[in-house]
Amino acid sequence: MDITAHNNARPMTVKFALILLALEGGVTLVMDVVNFQSSHYVLFGSWLMLDILFLVLLWCAFRGKNWARWFVAVWTLFEVCFSPLAWVCYLHTSSTLGAVWFWFDWLLDIIALFALFHTSSNLWFRAHKLPPNKSLQATAAGPASCD
Numbered sequence: 001m002d003i004t005a006h007n008n009a010r011p012m013t014v015k016f017a018l019i020l021l022a023l024e025g026g027v028t029l030v031m032d033v034v035n036f037q038s039s040h041y042v043l044f045g046s047w048l049m050l051d052i053l054f055l056v057l058l059w060c061a062f063r064g065k066n067w068a069r070w071f072v073a074v075w076t077l078f079e080v081c082f083s084p085l086a087w088v089c090y091l092h093t094s095s096t097l098g099a100v101w102f103w104f105d106w107l108l109d110i111i112a113l114f115a116l117f118h119t120s121s122n123l124w125f126r127a128h129k130l131p132p133n134k135s136l137q138a139t140a141a142g143p144a145s146c147d
Contacts, residue, residue: 009124010062010064010124011118011120011121011123011124012120013115013116013118013120013121014061014062014115014116014120014121014124014125016112016115017112017113017115017116017121018058018061018062018112018116020108020109020111020112020115021054021058021072021076021108021109021112021116022055022058024105024108024109024112025051025054025055025058026055027101027105028051028105029048029051029052029055031098031101033048054072054075057071057072057075058072061116064124064125064128065128066125066126066128069116069121069125072116073113073116073117076109076112076113077113079109080106080109080110083102083106
C-alpha cells in the first residue's frame with residue numbers, strides 16, 4: 001500500500017477533527033504560557049508538557065495511527081468530563097474572554113470527537129492498519145481467486 005496515497009486520501013472528517021483539536025491545543029498552549037505565574041511553576045510545567053504531548057498525539061493521528069486516535073479520544077473525553085471541576089476549582093476567576101473560550105473549547109472537543117469517529121474516519125484508519133496486500137482497494141475489487 002502506498003503510504004503517500006493513503007495519507008492524501010485522508011477524509012475531510014479526519015482533517016476537520018484534527019484541525020479543531022490542534023487549534024484548541026495551540027490556543028491552550030499559548031494561554032498557559034501567557035497566564036504563567038511564577039508561584040505555580042510546577043503546575044505550569046506539567047500543563048506545558050501535557051499540551052506538547054497532546055499535540056504530538058494529534059500529529060500521530062494525522063499520520064494515520066489508530067492508537068493515537070484512541071489516545072486523543074480518551075484524553076479529550078477525560079478533559080470534557082473533568083473540565084467543569086477545573087472550572088469550579090480555579091478557572092472561574094479568569095476573564096470573560098477566558099470563560100467564553102473555556103466553554104467553547106469544550107463544545108469544539110465534542111464536535112471533533114464525533115468527526116474523528118465518523119464512518120469515513122473509521123474506514124480510513126482501518127485501511128491504514130491493513131497489510132499492503134489487504135488494502136481497501138483489493139477488498140473493494142472483490143474476493144481474490146484461489147487458482
